[in-house]
Amino acid sequence: MELDGARGHGERTTTRPSTPLPHPRPHHPPFDLPAWVAAPRPEAPPGIYRQGYQQVDPEQAEEAKVPTGPLLLRAALNVVATVATYYIGTVVLMYAAGFLLRWFDGTSPDQFNAVQILINLVTVSCAAAVFWRTGRWREVARRFLTRAGWRQNIAPVLARAITHEGSGPVKPTASPEVPPVADPWFAQRVGGASAAAGRLDGEAVGDVDYVRIQRAWESAQADHVFVPAFVEQVMARGAAAFSHPSGSRELTGRVAHHDLLVQQVRLGTTQDVPKNPQTYRTTGFALDPTLLGTSLLAVGPAGTGKTARLARPAVEALCLQALAGTACVVAIGAADADLGPDSWYDVVIAPGESGSVYGLDLYGSTQDPDEAAARLADALLPDELTARAESARMALQQVVGPFHAAYGRYPGVRELRGLLSGEADVRETLVKALRAAGRLATYERDLEHRDLQRGRADDPGALLADRLALLDRPAFEGAFMTDGTGRPPFAMRALDHPLRVRVKLPERSHPEAARMLSRLVVGQFVLAAAAREDRSLFAGLVVDDASAALDASTVRGLQRMRGANAGAVLLLRTLMDLPEVLRTPLFGAVGCRMVFPGIAPWDGKFFSEAWGTHVIHEKVVTHAPLTEGGALRRAGRLGRKALSGTTAQTESVTTRDVERLRWSPSDLAHALPAGHAVVSLTAVSGEQVPPLLVDLRG
Known part of the structure; x- marks a missing residue:
C-alpha cells in the first residue's frame, strides 16, 4: 500500500490577485474579510511585503530626516528671502518698464497699471517657486499642515501646554481613517453565482477559505458548465466548500503575518541603513514562491533564530497555501525541531517512533x-x-x-x-x-x-x-517495508497533491541513520518535484539541518527545480559541515542567500564573494599644519598654540568613486546585531535584490 495523497477540489488554477490588516487568529476579533480583500497591494520589488506598501520618494525620505528646528529656521529664512526678492525684483523691473515706456513715447495709466500687475505676478511667482523648494516648505506642510502631521507634532504640544504636563510619552490617538471596504464576492454575483455569494455573506470566512473558494471559482469559470456545480457545493457547505481533503481550514498556533492573496509571509523589517537600497528601507520583508522557487540557503550558528524566524514561518506559509490548494510542503528535521505541531500536517513520518502511522518508501516509487x-x-x-x-x-x-x-x-x-x-x-x-x-x-x-x-x-x-x-x-520495525506488512509507505510521487508532510529524523538515538534518511528524502524530493507533470502547485521543501542532506546530484537538482515551480529552504550551522567540493556549487545553485549573526569569518567569505562589490562615493579629508605667511602670522600661530594647545591646520578634501565589498567577511562575522540577518534575493524571473539588513524580531 502506498500513500499517494488525494486531490483537493478539482482542477487547479493559479490565483492572482507595510501595515498588515487583521488576520484570523485564535482568541482574536472576527476576521474582517472585506477590509482584508480591499487592502492595497501595489506592485513592488521582490522581497517587499505588498499589503499596505506605499512607494516612498527618496528625496522626501531624506527631507523627513531633517530635525524640526533647522527645518523651521530654514523655512523662515526663505520666507524673508522671498519677500526681499519680491520687493527688489519689483522695483528693478518697474524701473526698467518705466524706461521702456518712456522710450516708446509714453503710455496711458491703464497700460502702466497692467504692466505693474504683470510684473508683480512674475516676480512673486519666480520668488515663490525658487524659495518654496530651497525652504523645503513641502516637508513643513507635511509635518504641520496635514491631519497626520497635526496629530503627531502639534496636538501633543498643545495638550502639554494646556495640561502643564511634562514631555513624557504621548499615547497615540486612534486614527479616524476607515480602511477601504470591498465586496469579496462581487465576481460571483455578476458571474451567475449570486446565490452562492449570498450564502457566503452569512458565513465566517477566513483568508484560507477565501483563497480556496476563489481558486475553485476560477476553475469553474474555465467552462460555464461547472458554475452550477460550484453553486451547489457552496450552498451545501458554505465557507467549508472545496476544503482540503483533511478537512482543515486553519492552522493552530499560527503567528506569522501572511497575505495569501499574493502568497507572501512577512518575516521582518528592512532596516534604514546606508547599506540597504533606498527603496527597501523601513519596508516589510517577505518571502513568496517566486523567491523560494530559486531556493534559499541560510547559514548561522545554533540559537540565532534560523528555525524560529525563518524555517517555522516558511513552513507555516506553505501549510496555509496547501490548505488553500496552491502548494504542497515537505518539512524535514529532528523530532524536536520547532517546525510546527503534528496537527499542521497530513502525513507525519517518524521512523524512530513506534507509534508513527506512516512509513517511508526508500525508493520513492520510482518506476525505473x-x-x-x-x-x-x-x-x-x-x-x-x-x-x-x-x-x-x-x-x-x-x-x-x-x-x-x-x-x-x-x-x-x-x-x-x-x-x-x-x-x-x-x-x-x-x-x-x-x-x-x-x-x-x-x-x-x-x-x-x-x-x-x-x-x-x-x-x-x-x-x-x-x-x-x-x-x-x-x-x-515496519518503517521501510515494501510487501504491505508494515506501515503505509509515503512516496514522493504524491507531490502533485496539496499535501503537508513532516519527516521526523531520529538524530538523538540513531544519528547516522538520520543522516542517511535526510539525504534520501531530499534527493527523492528533488527528483520528484522536477518530474511532476502537473506543476500548478508550488512544491516547497524545508530542511532544518541540511548538512547531511546534500550531495552532488541533489545540488545539481536544485537548479532544475526553478523551472518546475518548486524550491527549497536549506538551513546550515556552518558551511564547513559540507564537503569542500559542494560549497561553491551550492552557492551557484541557490538564488537566495541568508546570513545570521555569529558566523565564522571563513563562512562570511563565501557570502562576501558571492555578493561582490559596488561603487561608493568616498570623501577623504586631509589635515596639514599651516605654514605660509610672514613673520607676523607665524608669531600669531605660535601664540595661539601656546594659549590653546592647538595648531592651525589646512583642510584638503578629496572625493572619488571606489569599489568596496557590499558586506565584508568581518562585518558578517562580527557586526550583525542579534535578531537580524543579511539576505540577498533572486526571483524566478531573474530579478535580483542586493543584500539587505533585515530585523527579524517581532
Whole structure:
C-alpha cells in the first residue's frame, strides 16, 4: 500500500490577485474579510511585503530626516528671502518698464497699471517657486499642515501646554481613517453565482477559505458548465466548500503575518541603513514562491533564530497555501525541531517512533529500478566514500533490478541486506523466482557479476550491507517495508497533491541513520518535484539541518527545480559541515542567500564573494599644519598654540568613486546585531535584490 495523497477540489488554477490588516487568529476579533480583500497591494520589488506598501520618494525620505528646528529656521529664512526678492525684483523691473515706456513715447495709466500687475505676478511667482523648494516648505506642510502631521507634532504640544504636563510619552490617538471596504464576492454575483455569494455573506470566512473558494471559482469559470456545480457545493457547505481533503481550514498556533492573496509571509523589517537600497528601507520583508522557487540557503550558528524566524514561518506559509490548494510542503528535521505541531500536517513520518502511522518508501516509487537503486546508493554512502559512488550504484542495481523483475516490488531493508551480503538462501530464492517469471536469462549476468565481486576487499556490496544494517534496527520495525506488512509507505510521487508532510529524523538515538534518511528524502524530493507533470502547485521543501542532506546530484537538482515551480529552504550551522567540493556549487545553485549573526569569518567569505562589490562615493579629508605667511602670522600661530594647545591646520578634501565589498567577511562575522540577518534575493524571473539588513524580531 502506498500513500499517494488525494486531490483537493478539482482542477487547479493559479490565483492572482507595510501595515498588515487583521488576520484570523485564535482568541482574536472576527476576521474582517472585506477590509482584508480591499487592502492595497501595489506592485513592488521582490522581497517587499505588498499589503499596505506605499512607494516612498527618496528625496522626501531624506527631507523627513531633517530635525524640526533647522527645518523651521530654514523655512523662515526663505520666507524673508522671498519677500526681499519680491520687493527688489519689483522695483528693478518697474524701473526698467518705466524706461521702456518712456522710450516708446509714453503710455496711458491703464497700460502702466497692467504692466505693474504683470510684473508683480512674475516676480512673486519666480520668488515663490525658487524659495518654496530651497525652504523645503513641502516637508513643513507635511509635518504641520496635514491631519497626520497635526496629530503627531502639534496636538501633543498643545495638550502639554494646556495640561502643564511634562514631555513624557504621548499615547497615540486612534486614527479616524476607515480602511477601504470591498465586496469579496462581487465576481460571483455578476458571474451567475449570486446565490452562492449570498450564502457566503452569512458565513465566517477566513483568508484560507477565501483563497480556496476563489481558486475553485476560477476553475469553474474555465467552462460555464461547472458554475452550477460550484453553486451547489457552496450552498451545501458554505465557507467549508472545496476544503482540503483533511478537512482543515486553519492552522493552530499560527503567528506569522501572511497575505495569501499574493502568497507572501512577512518575516521582518528592512532596516534604514546606508547599506540597504533606498527603496527597501523601513519596508516589510517577505518571502513568496517566486523567491523560494530559486531556493534559499541560510547559514548561522545554533540559537540565532534560523528555525524560529525563518524555517517555522516558511513552513507555516506553505501549510496555509496547501490548505488553500496552491502548494504542497515537505518539512524535514529532528523530532524536536520547532517546525510546527503534528496537527499542521497530513502525513507525519517518524521512523524512530513506534507509534508513527506512516512509513517511508526508500525508493520513492520510482518506476525505473536502476534510478531507484542509484538514488538509494547515493544516500547510503557516507561523505568520505563518495569516490566509490559509481561502484556502489552498480552493486545495488545488480540486485534491485532482478528482485523487482521477480517479485514486482522493490526489496525491503532486510531482503536487500541479504542480497548484498551474499546470503545463499536469499540468492537461491531470487533465482527460483526469476526462473518462474521467465526473466532469469535477462538478469543472470548481473547476478554472476555480483557473485564475482563478493569476498573481495573492495566489494561495495559489503559496504552497502553494513550501511543498511543501521536501518535494520528494532526501532525501525515496519518503517521501510515494501510487501504491505508494515506501515503505509509515503512516496514522493504524491507531490502533485496539496499535501503537508513532516519527516521526523531520529538524530538523538540513531544519528547516522538520520543522516542517511535526510539525504534520501531530499534527493527523492528533488527528483520528484522536477518530474511532476502537473506543476500548478508550488512544491516547497524545508530542511532544518541540511548538512547531511546534500550531495552532488541533489545540488545539481536544485537548479532544475526553478523551472518546475518548486524550491527549497536549506538551513546550515556552518558551511564547513559540507564537503569542500559542494560549497561553491551550492552557492551557484541557490538564488537566495541568508546570513545570521555569529558566523565564522571563513563562512562570511563565501557570502562576501558571492555578493561582490559596488561603487561608493568616498570623501577623504586631509589635515596639514599651516605654514605660509610672514613673520607676523607665524608669531600669531605660535601664540595661539601656546594659549590653546592647538595648531592651525589646512583642510584638503578629496572625493572619488571606489569599489568596496557590499558586506565584508568581518562585518558578517562580527557586526550583525542579534535578531537580524543579511539576505540577498533572486526571483524566478531573474530579478535580483542586493543584500539587505533585515530585523527579524517581532
